[in-house]
Amino acid sequence: MGILDGLLGRPAPAEPDSGVLFALPAAAPALEAATGFTPTGEGGVCHRQVEGGAFGAFERVQREVARLLPGDAARRVETSAGPYGWGWTHLTRPPGAFGELVADLHLVNATLTAAGFGRYLLCSVAAFRRGADPQRLFLVHVPGRGAFYPFAPRPPGGPDPGRRRSNLVETRARDALAGDLAMEPDTARWFPLWDVPGL
Amino acid sequence: MAPSRAAAGPGLTRRMLAAVVLVALVYAAAVLPAFLAGPVWGTAAVAAAMVVAACSARMADRLVLHAMDARPVDAAAEPELHAVLDRLCLSSGLPKPRLAISSKDVPNAFAAGSGPGSAVVCVTEGLRARLGPAELAAVLAHETAHVANRDVLVAAVASFPGLVGGLVLGWWTGLFTGRDRGAAGRVAAPVLGIVLLPLGLAAAVLHTAGTLAWLALSRHRELCADSTGALLTGRPADLASALAKVSDDLRDASRDDLRSLRPAGARCVVAARGDGVAGLLSTHPTLERRRARLADLSWRLASGG
Numbered sequence: 001m002g003i004l005d006g007l008l009g010r011p012a013p014a015e016p017d018s019g020v021l022f023a024l025p026a027a028a029p030a031l032e033a034a035t036g037f038t039p040t041g042e043g044g045v046c047h048r049q050v051e052g053g054a055f056g057a058f059e060r061v062q063r064e065v066a067r068l069l070p071g072d073a074a075r076r077v078e079t080s081a082g083p084y085g086w087g088w089t090h091l092t093r094p095p096g097a098f099g100e101l102v103a104d105l106h107l108v109n110a111t112l113t114a115a116g117f118g119r120y121l122l123c124s125v126a127a128f129r130r131g132a133d134p135q136r137l138f139l140v141h142v143p144g145r146g147a148f149y150p151f152a153p154r155p156p157g158g159p160d161p162g163r164r165r166s167n168l169v170e171t172r173a174r175d176a177l178a179g180d181l182a183m184e185p186d187t188a189r190w191f192p193l194w195d196v197p198g199l
Numbered sequence: 200m201a202p203s204r205a206a207a208g209p210g211l212t213r214r215m216l217a218a219v220v221l222v223a224l225v226y227a228a229a230v231l232p233a234f235l236a237g238p239v240w241g242t243a244a245v246a247a248a249m250v251v252a253a254c255s256a257r258m259a260d261r262l263v264l265h266a267m268d269a270r271p272v273d274a275a276a277e278p279e280l281h282a283v284l285d286r287l288c289l290s291s292g293l294p295k296p297r298l299a300i301s302s303k304d305v306p307n308a309f310a311a312g313s314g315p316g317s318a319v320v321c322v323t324e325g326l327r328a329r330l331g332p333a334e335l336a337a338v339l340a341h342e343t344a345h346v347a348n349r350d351v352l353v354a355a356v357a358s359f360p361g362l363v364g365g366l367v368l369g370w371w372t373g374l375f376t377g378r379d380r381g382a383a384g385r386v387a388a389p390v391l392g393i394v395l396l397p398l399g400l401a402a403a404v405l406h407t408a409g410t411l412a413w414l415a416l417s418r419h420r421e422l423c424a425d426s427t428g429a430l431l432t433g434r435p436a437d438l439a440s441a442l443a444k445v446s447d448d449l450r451d452a453s454r455d456d457l458r459s460l461r462p463a464g465a466r467c468v469v470a471a472r473g474d475g476v477a478g479l480l481s482t483h484p485t486l487e488r489r490r491a492r493l494a495d496l497s498w499r500l501a502s503g504g
Binding site for chain 1: 274275278279282283285286290292331332335336432434500501502
């Protein structure tokens with residue numbers, strides 16, 4: 001967003017670029033080799049619940065997404081909405097079908113962008129786990145920045161209650177993926193997502 | 200597809216540019232003597248005045264936060280509000296502003312800090328108690344839009360000539376009404392005042408023109424922040440209902456409550472004196488005007504951009 005745009009009161013929207021999502025399947029082996037985390041098959045897209053009612057343009061796009069991504073034996077699709085005006089499209093695939101999950105995530109992104117709602121996409125997320133360890137790792141893709149960041153919430157029931165993140169897991173994941181993916185350099189922009197699907 | 204540019208609208212941008220030109224004219228008039236010495240000196244004087252105004256904004260920030268009894272809160276204390284701010288930063292690309300909560304019971308919110316890097320967004324306890332979650336998110340989006348547009352800085356620079364004019368005018372009238380002087384001063388001061396009559400008149404003109412130009416600009420910045428904020432969340436109707444609730448509550452609020460908002464007055468999401476003398480003397484546009492614009496945005500979103 002340029003300073004002039006700000007001063008004139010018209011901040012420019014960042015162009016969403018969901019194509020970089022396709023780099024995820026290729027980067028997953030590097031992540032597993034360095035940290036042991038493998039895909040769980042869960043993922044999701046977070047977006048604004050744009051208003052307009054049941055017959056509005058946004059609902060129409062959501063119906064379009066539901067039509068393109070029917071739930072079946074190999075894929076589960078759910079939607080959820082929070083009180084603050086954003087919602088998730090949850091996608092679940094078998095753990096082995098990570099490439100297909102990423103393709104689904106991209107489809108949701110592309111459908112919303114094509115309908116003109118690209119600026120209301122907040123992020124796309126893929127979940128990872130390490131064996132039977134309750135620790136989860138999420139790779140978050142922010143369309144406006146075109147970058148990924150790791151989010152590793154500490155499992156509940158640890159020594160300290162409350163919402164804590166594991167810096168160690170996040171930093172290791174960042175280091176493991178830095179060669180394959182564009183990682184967000186500014187750790188202040190590694191925003192936590194406590195309502196992420198798969199947590 | 201660029202809905203945000205369409206949302207601000209060429210008409211609004213044009214009128215805002217007109218207000219900017221007005222402010223620039225006020226600056227030029229304020230440093231007229233320097234312009235008589237040469238255009239370079241005049242421009243330098245304008246630039247110097249603007250820098251002083253920007254610096255004064257930095258200092259005013261801390262005063263405003265202090266006067267509003269705002270305390271910074273971290274993510275552990277306010278997870279929900281921080282989650283809302285996080286999501287706003289995800290979509291706007293801004294660095295995350297700090298969050299503060301004011302203990303005042305009057306429903307309102309304001310942004311402080313002269314740039315996105317140092318910004319603070321503050322909501323009052325009264326606002327949190329009265330608004331629903333989606334409306335709260337809409338108000339935070341409005342304040343985030345102010346941060347993105349650097350409105351605190353713009354307001355400081357725009358209001359500076361009027362402020363200085365007012366100070367000089369106050370000092371000049373003090374020459375006639377002042378009592379805290381010795382006998383000699385009591386005779387000399389009115390004489391000095393008569394000698395400085397042109398200065399007093401100039402200050403009065405500067406104060407009036409400067410304040411009117413600043414208020415015109417401020418109203419347009421509010422409309423811009425409404426559109427930008429509503430497009431950050433994609434929910435203009437939430438902002439409209441939040442504005443209506445806050446305005447209603449401010450109308451019912453006691454005089455003391457309103458006085459407690461005064462330090463942050465022009466920065467609040469809804470002005471304390473909404474239906475003032477006339478549109479010309481208000482920092483914020485009327486509720487009807489803001490809601491009409493938001494309804495327009497709602498319609499555009501519902502019909503597909």
